[in-house]
Amino acid sequence: MKEKANIKPFGLSDKLGYLFGDFGNDFTFLLSSSFLLKFYTDVMGVEAAVVGVVMMIARFVDAFTDVAMGRICDRSRITPVGKFKPWIRRMCAPVAISSFLIYQSSLADMPMTFKIIYLFITYILWGSIFYTSINIPYGSMASAISAEPDDRQSLSTYRTMGGVLAGLIVGAGIPLVAYDTVGDTVVLNGGRFTVVAGVFSLLAVGCYLLCYTLTTERVKAVTDEKIQEKNSVVTMFKNALQNRALISIIVASIVMLLAQLTMQSMANYVYPNYYKNATAQSASTITMVIGMSIAAVLAKPLAKKYGKAEVSVASNLLAVVVCIILFVLRPDNVWVYIVIQGLSWIGLGIFSMVSWALITDVIDYAELKNGIREDGAVYALYSFARKLGQAASAGLTGALLTAIGYSSATAFDEGVVNGIYNIATLVPAVGFFLLALVLWFWYPLHKKQVDANVEALKRKRRSSDETGY
Numbered sequence: 001m002k003e004k005a006n007i008k009p010f011g012l013s014d015k016l017g018y019l020f021g022d023f024g025n026d027f028t029f030l031l032s033s034s035f036l037l038k039f040y041t042d043v044m045g046v047e048a049a050v051v052g053v054v055m056m057i058a059r060f061v062d063a064f065t066d067v068a069m070g071r072i073c074d075r076s077r078i079t080p081v082g083k084f085k086p087w088i089r090r091m092c093a094p095v096a097i098s099s100f101l102i103y104q105s106s107l108a109d110m111p112m113t114f115k116i117i118y119l120f121i122t123y124i125l126w127g128s129i130f131y132t133s134i135n136i137p138y139g140s141m142a143s144a145i146s147a148e149p150d151d152r153q154s155l156s157t158y159r160t161m162g163g164v165l166a167g168l169i170v171g172a173g174i175p176l177v178a179y180d181t182v183g184d185t186v187v188l189n190g191g192r193f194t195v196v197a198g199v200f201s202l203l204a205v206g207c208y209l210l211c212y213t214l215t216t217e218r219v220k221a222v223t224d225e226k227i228q229e230k231n232s233v234v235t236m237f238k239n240a241l242q243n244r245a246l247i248s249i250i251v252a253s254i255v256m257l258l259a260q261l262t263m264q265s266m267a268n269y270v271y272p273n274y275y276k277n278a279t280a281q282s283a284s285t286i287t288m289v290i291g292m293s294i295a296a297v298l299a300k301p302l303a304k305k306y307g308k309a310e311v312s313v314a315s316n317l318l319a320v321v322v323c324i325i326l327f328v329l330r331p332d333n334v335w336v337y338i339v340i341q342g343l344s345w346i347g348l349g350i351f352s353m354v355s356w357a358l359i360t361d362v363i364d365y366a367e368l369k370n371g372i373r374e375d376g377a378v379y380a381l382y383s384f385a386r387k388l389g390q391a392a393s394a395g396l397t398g399a400l401l402t403a404i405g406y407s408s409a410t411a412f413d414e415g416v417v418n419g420i421y422n423i424a425t426l427v428p429a430v431g432f433f434l435l436a437l438v439l440w441f442w443y444p445l446h447k448k449q450v451d452a453n454v455e456a457l458k459r460k461r462r463s464s465d466e467t468g469y
Contacts, residue, residue, distance in 0.1 A: 018141075021207070027201070028099035028204055036055075036123075037268075045108065046115055047398075049401075052395035070376040084144060091134040096205045099131075100198050102119070139379045153354065156353060156355065157299055170200070173196070176282050178192045178196055185276070186277075245361070248443040252438045254386075256389065266423055273411055273412060290342065310447060312351045315346075322340060323432070327425035362382070365445060367457065400423050406420070
């Protein structure tokens, strides 16, 4: 790879721009991962297991669209603003509009078959086509903004903080404006939720445009065109299957999202159903932000000293301990629950801050192993894995809610609400423990190996500069 000449150095503008990119992403992604199941069960009247199946089916579509978009990115021509940035400007409006279309409460009285088909079509348009077409270029762009590991770790931290800010608005804002108290129960107001979804779509477009404006692609891949032509989709998948780092980080991503998104999705049931206090859900989001902010300060120095994978293992084990404590204590007071759970976000936050830098380590590893730089293809496979984790979380959450007998009619029965609490604490505990095992025993890019790879790539680039290739 070669850095472009006469380009302003990496700085705060890039960090803020990259922050706004995930800010925009999560206005629609978090809305889907945290509230789509709740909206379709409580407002649209669709069974939870059916929603989970629809989301799982969509992931099979992603197997094609994610990889196709990764290949398109890698083969795109380099424009004056770079190879990845143009896609952010092109696709910001389609992803926002398609997200808004999913949450149309005016269709709640339509026949069930219509509602299921409508969910499937709009969800495919948003997640499998338009979100893919903007998220994969955005994620791939990190390695084009800078080739330096410390800069990439900064981008990972700022990206995560962008997601945290969106999470604060989505997680704290929706419970305050979209729920009604009816007697001693708390219910989701479909009409207000639809308006909120529209506002979030507009905010997403604004954030994407800021990302486009503030970031600079200053590094471009130098690849032999003959090697690029020979590297077919079949070859790409063959290389991926032989890449221990990529396979293990894909498994880790699926497990991580299975645990984290289940915990976040179940918050929509724990607070209004188990504790009968939707306002407390907003407060829990604030404790999440506090925990993530602490993690943002700790992540970079800890990762630099001990290694990203090593720190990730320790942080996930902390989250396991907190979830088990909550399961055993079962506090009657919702505020005690919030404070204890807030501790888990320090651990989860540290892992989140380094997670996006882990995939750049995998991209470097793949380049050294295969002799070709494929930011888009590798990130596409990683993105597909994350969507699998998202869908698996929705499918698992929907299946477990159905298993405990949850429906709009039984939502406040004693046995059902106790089942809700068990799901919200035990499933994340198991997931975070499995994630720690994968990162420690399977994922090979611990600190010593990453440092060696960085030095090998620097030697490779110096050699390219000297020979002119």
